[in-house]
Amino acid sequence: MKEELGKTIVPGRLLVMDWVPPRPGRTEGLMFVYDGGTLTERDTADIHLPPDELRSWAWCDEAQINERMSELLARRVIAAMRAKENDVVYELENGFHTF
Numbered sequence: 001m002k003e004e005l006g007k008t009i010v011p012g013r014l015l016v017m018d019w020v021p022p023r024p025g026r027t028e029g030l031m032f033v034y035d036g037g038t039l040t041e042r043d044t045a046d047i048h049l050p051p052d053e054l055r056s057w058a059w060c061d062e063a064q065i066n067e068r069m070s071e072l073l074a075r076r077v078i079a080a081m082r083a084k085e086n087d088v089v090y091e092l093e094n095g096f097h098t099f
Contacts, residue, residue: 001036005057006048009036015083018076018092033080071095 001009012035022028047057058064062081066074075095083090090097 004050004054006046007043011035012037014089015080016076016090016092018079018095020072020094031076033076035084 001007014032015035016031016033018031018033020029020031049055049057060068062078065077068074069077072095076092079090079092079095079097
């Protein structure tokens with residue numbers, strides 16, 4: 001969070017564990033998504049993006065997440081949203097889970 005948004009945030013509880021299989025040029029991986037809390041309008045006013053990496057940020061609903069992110073990342077983010085809503089931890093495989 002500090003590197004990408006210029007904010008220091010203490011992570012909350014674990015929402016998602018996602019095993020990602022190996023691909024050409026990459027090993028397998030285990031990704032963790034934690035609850036980052038809720039940002040207020042005041043919190044978002046001082047977001048600083050690295051200009052050589054990011055040009056903007058936005059709040060997105062599920063349809064916009066699917067439009068703006070890769071399929072894998074969209075699945076993971078949506079799973080994290082559902083895990084937070086349902087007060088559970090989801091174990092995914094390449095972003096897939098049966099809800």
